Amino acid sequence: MDLPHTDLFTRADAIAFGLTDDDLRRLRRTGELSVLRPGFYVPGAVMQSASPTERHSLLARSYLLSAPTGEVLSHVSAAIAWGFDIWQLPLDKVHxxxxxxxxxxxxPLRILHGTTLERTERTTINGVPVTTAARTIVDIARTSSVERAVCVGDSALRSGHTDSDALSTAVESARFRTGISAARRAVSLMSGRSESVGESRSRMLFETLPLPTPLLNQWVYDGAGRFVGRVDFLFWEFKVIGEFDGESKYDSKRVLLDEKYREDRLRDLGWVVVRWNWRDLDDPRALLRRFEQAFTRAAGLPTPAGWFGDQRLAADQLPSFG
Incomplete structure (x- = not known):
């Protein structure tokens, strides 16, 4: 039986399409149709293949369809619309x-927040009404843990949809709201230089460990001025490089071999390299010991050859090499 040609439709849409209530009940029994919430339907195949964020987006769209003018997606629902990373933010309710x-x-499925929303804090993404990127990040930072907020805030800064000035303005606008102290701390720790949730979490972990503050995402060159690689964390005074390995970072043998070659070249220059993954983030003491051992090994080595900087430079921009 044909369904309306869309991934989300209402009972009224189904009736207008020619289906009856008996048809809808039958399609639900066979699994060809899923109920998103009373009166809103999604084809069964769409629901089965949808990721958690896609299901949340469908639910959010259903509420927008029935919402009065002036209501906008906010908090995690707006962050999803913006395309930000939303590590461990709950998705069970639309905000x-x-x-x-x-x-x-x-x-049960929605929270309607009653806070002042200035005209300048509203916008649209692909026709969807949402809070601005900066307002979205500050709302999340007020209501979530610092680590989760920093992960989504880093993503927002990295995307270019907001900047530190806009975040500071949004924090000031929210100065009398619940959770503003946590929001101020989270915003102060956000950086667009972290390129993944894993790097953001690593940076937050470093804040809790007795480790020096590393430089982020540095471009490393050899002694002849040839580009060697971009590294996640550079403890330059200690001659140590830190690299976070995400689950999908090496999705082919070619990529894995290229990475091995890059790391060999970094070691040849005199850098000590420490790698870790998601599991290691859950064992801070073990990771700290690995860094301490790396610092000890590097202390007996000469200063690494070459040069590094926070951006990729053309050959004529490089400093002279001895």
């Missing part, structure tokens, strides 16, 4: 803000 300063309304 919306209506801009009226009275108590929030909680429902």
């Amino acid at each position: 919306m803000t209506h801009g009226l300063d009275y108590a929030s309304k909680r429902r």
Whole structure:
């Protein structure tokens, strides 16, 4: 039986398409149709293949379809619309803000936040009404852990949809709201130079360990001025490089071999390289010991050859090499 040619439709849409309530019940029994929430349907195949964020987006769209003018997606729902990383942010409820300063309304699948929303804090993404990137990040930072907030904030800065000035303005605008102290701390720790959730989490872990502050995403050159590689973390005074290995970083044998060659060249220059992955982030003491051992090994080595900087330079921009 044919369904409306869309990934989300209402009962009224189905009736207009020619389906009856009996048809809808039958399609639900066979699994060809899924109920997103009362009165809103998604083809079964779409629901089965949807990721958690895609399911959240479908639910968010269903609430926007029935929302009065002025309500916008906010918090994690807006972050998804923006395309930001949302590491460990709960997806069970859609978050919306209506801009009226009275108590929030909680429902099983939605939270309607009652906080002031200025015109300049509203925008649209692909036609979807949302809070601006900066307002979204500060709302998340007020209501989530610092680590989670920094992960999404780093993603927002990296994407170019916001910057530190906009975040500072958003923090100031929220100065009387619940959770603003946590938001201030989280925003102060955000950096667009972290290129993944793993790097953001690593940076936050370093904040809790007795480790020196590393330089982020440095471009390393050899003694002849040839580019060797971009590294995640550079403890330059200690002659140590840190690299976070994500699950999908090496998705082919060719990539793996290229990475091995790059690391061999870094070691040849005199750098000591420490690698870690997601599991290592859950064992901070073990990771700290590995860094301490690396610092000890590097202390007996000469200063690494070559040069490094925070951006890729053309040959005529490089310093002279001895």
